[in-house]
Amino acid sequence: MGRVVGIDLGTTFSLIAYLDAQTGSPKCIPGPYGSTLCPSVVSVDRDGKVIVGEPARAKLLTQPERTIYSVKRLMGRGVADVQDELKIFPFRIDPGSDNVIRVRLGDKSFTAPEISAYILRELKSWAEAYFNEPVDRAVITVPAYFNDAQRQATKDAGRLAGLEVLRLVNEPTAAALAYGLHKQKRGHVAVYDFGGGTFDISLLKLISTNEGDIYQVLATNGDTHLGGDDIDNALLDLARREIREKFGVEFDHRGEAIQTLRKSLIRAKHELSSAQRTIVQYPLESKGMYVREITRAEFEELIRPIIARTMAPVKMALADAKLAPQEMDEVVLVGGSTRIPLVRKTVGDYFQRAPHCELDPDEVVALGAAVQADILETGVKTMLLLDVTPLSLGIETMGGVIAKIIPRNSTIPASAQELFTTGVENQTAIDVHVLQGERELAKDCRSLARFQLKTPPGPAGLARIEVKFLIDANGILQVAARDLRTSEQHTVEVQPSYGLSDTEIERMLEESIEYAEQDFAERQVIEARTEAETILAATDKALADPRSREISAAERKAVADSEAHLRAALAGGDYKLMRTRIDEINAATAHLAEVLMNGALQTAFEGKRLDDV
Amino acid sequence: MSVIRSQDAQTEGIPVTSCWNCRAAVTGAHFCAACGKVQPLPAGASYFAFFGLPQKLTIEPASLEGQFHMLSWKLHPDNFVRASEFERNLSLERSSQLNDAYRTLRDPIARVEYLLEHLGVRKEGTTRQQAPPELLEEVFELNESLDELRDARAAGGDVAALQGRLEAAQQNFQEGLDDVDTELAALGREWDAAVDFGGDESKKQALLARMNETLNRRAYIRNLVAGVAKELGS
Ligand SMILES: Nc1ncnc2c1ncn2[C@@H]1O[C@H](COP(=O)(O)OP(=O)(O)OP(=O)(O)O)[C@@H](O)[C@H]1O
Ligand SMILES: [Mg+2]
Numbered sequence A: 001m002g003r004v005v006g007i008d009l010g011t012t013f014s015l016i017a018y019l020d021a022q023t024g025s026p027k028c029i030p031g032p033y034g035s036t037l038c039p040s041v042v043s044v045d046r047d048g049k050v051i052v053g054e055p056a057r058a059k060l061l062t063q064p065e066r067t068i069y070s071v072k073r074l075m076g077r078g079v080a081d082v083q084d085e086l087k088i089f090p091f092r093i094d095p096g097s098d099n100v101i102r103v104r105l106g107d108k109s110f111t112a113p114e115i116s117a118y119i120l121r122e123l124k125s126w127a128e129a130y131f132n133e134p135v136d137r138a139v140i141t142v143p144a145y146f147n148d149a150q151r152q153a154t155k156d157a158g159r160l161a162g163l164e165v166l167r168l169v170n171e172p173t174a175a176a177l178a179y180g181l182h183k184q185k186r187g188h189v190a191v192y193d194f195g196g197g198t199f200d201i202s203l204l205k206l207i208s209t210n211e212g213d214i215y216q217v218l219a220t221n222g223d224t225h226l227g228g229d230d231i232d233n234a235l236l237d238l239a240r241r242e243i244r245e246k247f248g249v250e251f252d253h254r255g256e257a258i259q260t261l262r263k264s265l266i267r268a269k270h271e272l273s274s275a276q277r278t279i280v281q282y283p284l285e286s287k288g289m290y291v292r293e294i295t296r297a298e299f300e301e302l303i304r305p306i307i308a309r310t311m312a313p314v315k316m317a318l319a320d321a322k323l324a325p326q327e328m329d330e331v332v333l334v335g336g337s338t339r340i341p342l343v344r345k346t347v348g349d350y351f352q353r354a355p356h357c358e359l360d361p362d363e364v365v366a367l368g369a370a371v372q373a374d375i376l377e378t379g380v381k382t383m384l385l386l387d388v389t390p391l392s393l394g395i396e397t398m399g400g401v402i403a404k405i406i407p408r409n410s411t412i413p414a415s416a417q418e419l420f421t422t423g424v425e426n427q428t429a430i431d432v433h434v435l436q437g438e439r440e441l442a443k444d445c446r447s448l449a450r451f452q453l454k455t456p457p458g459p460a461g462l463a464r465i466e467v468k469f470l471i472d473a474n475g476i477l478q479v480a481a482r483d484l485r486t487s488e489q490h491t492v493e494v495q496p497s498y499g500l501s502d503t504e505i506e507r508m509l510e511e512s513i514e515y516a517e518q519d520f521a522e523r524q525v526i527e528a529r530t531e532a533e534t535i536l537a538a539t540d541k542a543l544a545d546p547r548s549r550e551i552s553a554a555e556r557k558a559v560a561d562s563e564a565h566l567r568a569a570l571a572g573g574d575y576k577l578m579r580t581r582i583d584e585i586n587a588a589t590a591h592l593a594e595v596l597m598n599g600a601l602q603t604a605f606e607g608k609r610l611d612d613v
Numbered sequence B: 001m002s003v004i005r006s007q008d009a010q011t012e013g014i015p016v017t018s019c020w021n022c023r024a025a026v027t028g029a030h031f032c033a034a035c036g037k038v039q040p041l042p043a044g045a046s047y048f049a050f051f052g053l054p055q056k057l058t059i060e061p062a063s064l065e066g067q068f069h070m071l072s073w074k075l076h077p078d079n080f081v082r083a084s085e086f087e088r089n090l091s092l093e094r095s096s097q098l099n100d101a102y103r104t105l106r107d108p109i110a111r112v113e114y115l116l117e118h119l120g121v122r123k124e125g126t127t128r129q130q131a132p133p134e135l136l137e138e139v140f141e142l143n144e145s146l147d148e149l150r151d152a153r154a155a156g157g158d159v160a161a162l163q164g165r166l167e168a169a170q171q172n173f174q175e176g177l178d179d180v181d182t183e184l185a186a187l188g189r190e191w192d193a194a195v196d197f198g199g200d201e202s203k204k205q206a207l208l209a210r211m212n213e214t215l216n217r218r219a220y221i222r223n224l225v226a227g228v229a230k231e232l233g234s
C-alpha cells in the first residue's frame, strides 16, 4: 500500500499535505513551481492533453474556451441549479446535460467530478514525486455545508483520480484540528471559513478526556455559493458598467478580454487588503485605457452586502448550538477571503474578541486533512473528530410535505428507521423520495434520491418494510430495507437525483485506467479501429442478407470498394485516414441500411453516427 | 481495545447471544468480554440500555455527556477503517445508535417522547396536538388577532396596536409552555420513583398516559407560539 495524504480540493486553490512522522506535524507538499498552492484550473489543449494548475491558469487568458476555473461550484449540481451562476461564470455547459452537468472544454465535454479528478491527479503526482512512492489513499476536505450530492461528487472525483477516499472531512473541522493541535487549547471554538467559492461557519467544543482530545462539532452552517468569487464578480460588474458607459465597450462574458480584466481586479482586491488605495489599469485597444482608482472605503462599501450574507449562517449556527457569540473562547479565521480587513473587523466585532489567524489560512485546511488521514491510517490514539450533518434529512409524505427524520447538526454517523406499508389493495410498489433541507415542502428541498420498495400484492397495509436511513461519517446517505414479515433484506436500487450512477463511474474508471497512459493519437487509433471493425462486420452481414439484392449492382460494388478501402486504412496506423474511410463507408451503405431496415444493422450504423457527433 | 463491562441495565430483556468472533456469551454489551470485538445491536434494545441506564427520566447531563464521549472514543468508525467490512458495518450501526441515543436522551422532552414510544404508549412520529381546555378561550382570541393582523397588513391599516396585542399573547403562551414543562418534570420524577420502588403497573400506566397527554398539550402550545412568532417576524 502506498502513502496516505490529506487534500484540500478548493474552489480557487487546492493543496496536498502529509503528516511528517519525524516531527509529528503536518506539512504541505510543494509542486513543480515551488508553491504549495495548485490553482484549481484545468485546460484541455488542442491535441487533447490535459493541463492542470499554474500552466492552466495561463491558458485562462489565451484559451478560455478550453479552460475552466471554479469547477467546484458545479459539483453535485444539475443544470437547473446553476442558471444564475451561468450569467456570471464563463462555464460552457453541454446542451445535453440535465442532472449531471457536462462542461465543454474545446471539442470534448467533461463532468465536474472528472475535471476535479484531474486536479486530484495533479496533486497526487506532486506527492508521488516528493515521496518517490505511490500515493493511493486520501482524506479529502469538503465545505461543511455541502449536501449529499456534492459530497458524493467529491468522492467520485477521488475514485476517478485513482485514490481511495478514506474520509471526507469538513473544511472548518479540518482547520480546527490543525489549529487545536497547534495551540493545545480547550473550550468553544468558532471557525469562520470564507474561501474562494464557499462560506462555512462551524462551532466546536474541544474536550480533553482520559483517552485523548475530542473535537466535537456542535453546529455548522454556511452557503456553498458565497466566496471571494462573488467579490470578484462585484468588482467586475462595476468595471464593466463603467467601461460600457465611458467607452461604449461591451465584454463577452466568456471571452478572453474579460479574463484579463478579472485578473487585474483580483490583484487590486488583494492589494486593498494591505493598502488603502489601488489603481486598476486596463487597456481597451483602440479606445484608450480604463484607469480607475479604488479606495479601501469604496471597496468596503461594495462588498459590505456580501460580507453581511455570511452573518445569517453564523447566527443560525449559534442558535442551534444554544450559544451566545461571547461564549466562544476562540475565533479562528480560515480561507483567503478572511485576509480582507473588513471581514476580520466584522467577525471580531460580532464575537467581541480578536480572531486568530496565526496559521496560514491557505494551508490550514490541508494540514488538518493530513492529521485526519494519519488518524485513519494509524488508528485513533490521541484525537477524535465528531462531526455533524449540516442539513436535515427528510422523506416526502402526503401532499408534498417533508417529514424530517434526521435533524441538521446531528452527530454523524446518524440514522433513522421508518416503516412503510401499502395504501391500497394489491399495490406492489411503494415510492420513497429522500430529500435534504430545512424547508417544509418537498419542492423547496434538495432531492437526494428516489427508490421503490417492491412488495407482493395483498390487502392494503399488510406490507411491512422497514427502511434504515444512515448518514455515514462522510456525511453521505446509505439506505437499507428489510421486509419485517419475512425478515429478508430488501434490495433497494437508489437512483441519485443528481450525480453519476455507479455504472457511469465504473465506465469512466475503465476509460481512465485504459487511457491514462496512452497519448491522444494512440487513443484515436484504437477508437477508430474499434469503430471500423464494428462497421465492417455489420456491412458484411448486411451484404449477406437476401434482402440486400434489392440494391443495384453498382451500389453493391461501391459498398464492397469502400470496405476494401477501410480495410487498407486499418492496416496502416493513421487514424485520420481511418476516419475518412469510415465516413465514406457510412455514406456508401446509407441506402443499403435503409433498404434493409434491419434492426440490428440500423442500430450498428446509427450507434456509430451518434458517437461521432 | 478495552472492553466495556456489560452493565446490569443492559441485560434487561435482552437475550444472551454468542459472540460472532469467539462464540463467548454476550448480553447486549458493545464489545465481547472475551475477545473485545464489537458486537451487533440486539433487536429491540432501548436507548437507555445502550447507555446502561435504567428507564428513568432524570438524567444527569454531564455524566451522560461523559459516557457519550467515552463510547464515541471506542465505537467511532475512525477506529475501524482497516477492519473487515463486517466489523466496519457493526461500528457504523453501533456508533449511529450511540449518536441517535445521545441526541434523544440529552433533550428532556425528546427523552419523554422516546420513553413513551418505546413503551408503546405513543406512536412514533405522531404528535397529536390537543387544545388544552383551559386555554380554549385564549386560543380563540389569539386566532382572531392573527386574522385581524393579516387583514390590516393586506389593507395597509394600523398594525402597531395589533402587534402589541399579539406580543402580549405570545408572552402569555410562552409562560404556559414553561408551566407545561414544569408539570412534565414533576411527572417525570413521579415516574422515576415508581420505577425505583416497583410501583404497581396500573399506577405506572396512568403516569405514562398523563405524560402523553401533557406532551400533546405542549406540542399544541408550541405550535401556537411558533405561529405567532412567524407572523410577527414577517
Ligand atoms: N490578500 C487577499 N485579500 C483578499 N482576498 C484574498 C487575498 N488572498 C486571497 N484572497 C481570496 O481568497 C480566495 C481563495 O481563498 P481560498 O484559497 O481559501 O479558497 P478555496 O479554498 O480555493 O475555496 P473554497 O474553500 O471556497 O472552496 C480567492 O477568492 C482569493 O481572491
Ligand atoms: Mg478552502
Ligand SMILES: [Zn+2]
Binding pocket: B019, B020, B021, B022, B023, B024, B032, B033, B034, B035, B036, B037
Ligand atoms: Zn468474542
